[in-house]
Amino acid sequence: MPQTKFIVITGGVLSGLGKGIASASIGKLLSSQYRVVPIKLDGYLNVDPGTMNPIEHGEVFVLDDGGEVDMDFGHYERFLGVTCKFEWNLTMGKVFDAIRQRERRGDYLGKTVQFIPHVVDHIKEHLLATARKEKADVMLVEVGGTVGDLESELYVEAVRQLKYAVGERNVFYVHLTYIPIPSGVNEQKSKPTQQSVALLRSRGIQPNLIIGRCKEMISPSVRRKIAMFCDVPEEAVVTGIDVDNVYKIPLHLAEQGVTEIIGKHFEIPLNPDIGAWEELLTAPAERTVHIAICGKYTKLGDSYASVIEALNHAGAHVRAKVKVHWIETTDIETGKKDADEVLKGIDGVIVPGGFGARGAEGKIAVIERCRTQGIPYLGICYGMQLAVIEYARHVKGLAGANSTEIDAQTPHPVIDLLPEQRGVTDKGATMRLGGHDVRIRKGTQAHGMFGDIARLRFRHRWEVDPGYVKRLEDETLVFSGTDGDGRIMQVLELKGHPFFMGTQAHPELTSRLEAPSPFFLGLMKAAVAREEK
Numbered sequence: 382m383p384q385t386k387f388i389v390i391t392g393g394v395l396s397g398l399g400k401g402i403a404s405a406s407i408g409k410l411l412s413s414q415y416r417v418v419p420i421k422l423d424g425y426l427n428v429d430p431g432t433m434n435p436i437e438h439g440e441v442f443v444l445d446d447g448g449e450v451d452m453d454f455g456h457y458e459r460f461l462g463v464t465c466k467f468e469w470n471l472t473m474g475k476v477f478d479a480i481r482q483r484e485r486r487g488d489y490l491g492k493t494v495q496f497i498p499h500v501v502d503h504i505k506e507h508l509l510a511t512a513r514k515e516k517a518d519v520m521l522v523e524v525g526g527t528v529g530d531l532e533s534e535l536y537v538e539a540v541r542q543l544k545y546a547v548g549e550r551n552v553f554y555v556h557l558t559y560i561p562i563p564s565g566v567n568e569q570k571s572k573p574t575q576q577s578v579a580l581l582r583s584r585g586i587q588p589n590l591i592i593g594r595c596k597e598m599i600s601p602s603v604r605r606k607i608a609m610f611c612d613v614p615e616e617a618v619v620t621g622i623d624v625d626n627v628y629k630i631p632l633h634l635a636e637q638g639v640t641e642i643i644g645k646h647f648e649i650p651l652n653p654d655i656g657a658w659e660e661l662l663t664a665p666a667e668r669t670v671h672i673a674i675c676g677k678y679t680k681l682g683d684s685y686a687s688v689i690e691a692l693n694h695a696g697a698h699v700r701a702k703v704k705v706h707w708i709e710t711t712d713i714e715t716g717k718k719d720a721d722e723v724l725k726g727i728d729g730v731i732v733p734g735g736f737g738a739r740g741a742e743g744k745i746a747v748i749e750r751c752r753t754q755g756i757p758y759l760g761i762c763y764g765m766q767l768a769v770i771e772y773a774r775h776v777k778g779l780a781g782a783n784s785t786e787i788d789a790q791t792p793h794p795v796i797d798l799l800p801e802q803r804g805v806t807d808k809g810a811t812m813r814l815g816g817h818d819v820r821i822r823k824g825t826q827a828h829g830m831f832g833d834i835a836r837l838r839f840r841h842r843w844e845v846d847p848g849y850v851k852r853l854e855d856e857t858l859v860f861s862g863t864d865g866d867g868r869i870m871q872v873l874e875l876k877g878h879p880f881f882m883g884t885q886a887h888p889e890l891t892s893r894l895e896a897p898s899p900f901f902l903g904l905m906k907a908a909v910a911r912e913e914k
């Protein structure tokens with residue numbers, strides 16, 4: 382398309398309404414025909430969320446280029462099938478860094494550098510330049526936060542000005558709001574939406590589409606009211622209905638005519654090809670499998686968002702509904718809970734990525750049960766490292782074996798810092814990050830799953846100490862995947878076990894509904910077999 386079309390998504394009333402999912406769902410309706418590039422504008426001053434606590438901010442998503450971004454990029458990649466780039470995420474941290482550098486360089490010589498025009502222009506230029514560079518047919522621009530937040534005002538102003546840069550017909554504004562049904566009153570209330578749109582309009586943005594998040598379909602009279610007082614046609618007020626599965630949202634939006642509204646506005650033909658997607662979602666589940674996720678950020682499901690997504694992808698392919706059981710491993714190590722007890726009725730176990738000592742011994746106790754009792758196990762990053770420690774201690778007799786992350790004085794540092802990490806003191810973006818090709822050993826289970834090479838994503842500082850590899854490997858434990866040099870152990874498997882694998886990578890990040898991660902699929906198949914026993 383000669384001119385990129387921009388779809389700008391803002392949110393109102395409250396946060397947590399699922400703006401990322403709404404953006405990704407709209408993008409999904411265009412992505413089978415057009416190159417859709419998603420951009421997220423975040424108001425915070427961190428350069429990226431890499432150093433934020435997942436309990437506060439949710440999972441840190443890692444891109445193939447090594448960028449650390451927030452979980453909305455997970456939705457974009459999963460819905461749109463694109464490989465996103467770090468520069469598609471703008472944060473105020475990045476914006477101010479760039480402005481300060483430009484000021485020092487003399488780009489603004491003679492000028493007083495100001496929020497308007499300089500900061501707003503910088504944001505706008507970033508959008509336009511990225512659209513050009515990526516040859517985007519459609520650019521999705523998600524403005525983080527809610528309209529009225531001080532920290533997103535500059536972004537809101539930039540996206541308002543966008544229509545002057547590219548022409549009004551080439552920008553489509555979507556506003557996501559909330560329609561509450563207060564208990565006692567029991568009717569849908571439109572006032573928060575009216576006020577939120579009034580606020581948006583006071584910033585000079587007239588929405589073309591209003592999505593009202595609601596637990597039921599918005600009634601015709603409430604739709605009429607919103608249309609009348611927000612100055613949009615009635616068909617442009619649609620429901621963002623609560624769903625059991627977020628992948629259904631593109632289908633719901635399409636049913637409500639969103640495709641036609643966007644196609645008409647941009648004057649482009651739109652016939653989304655979402656048949657295969659729909660089929661995966663509508664095939665009835667034949668069984669429920671119980672999967673335990675053992676970690677220390679279990680209080681907020683968002684901390685492990687992609688792990689849950691990957692489980693659901695694999696579940697859809699084996700016709701299983703996945704019931705996740707959260708196991709707080711701190712409780713096991715303090716003796717509050719018993720490892721055997723928490724694993725009762727569990728068909729498969731995941732120890733996901735993690736950091737620091739707290740909860741680690743609890744995880745090791747769970748891993749020992751999985752290994753000795755034939756419970757299907759998938760260890761992700763920290764989960765692989767801890768599986769190595771467990772094996773070293775209990776099978777290889779290396780008493781006190783540990784990771785130097787947990788115990789710097791361990792007599793057997795089977796997990797140690799990557800050599801290139803030794804001098805690193807800065808915490809931001811300094812881990813071994815991003816996509817790497819993993820070399821898979823022939824004749825292993827992993828080879829059956831991936832062939833010679835697997836492209837996986839990483840986020841870690843520690844690794845299996847190469848000096849211990851020979852002592853750890855035997856007729857049971859095999860390191861079946863390494864980096865290109867064969868130095869970093871990246872996949873581990875146990876022979877003779879129904880399914881026991883670990884990977885130093887984060888396979889959950891590259892799993893898709895249409896193409897689940899082989900690790901998760903393997904775990905799920907073994908879990909189904911156990912459930913059927």
Ligand code: GLN
Pocket residue numbers: 733734735736737761762763764786840841842843844
């Ligand atoms: N803490 C471990 C490391 O840095 C594991 C990291 C992770 O699980 N993402 O190597």
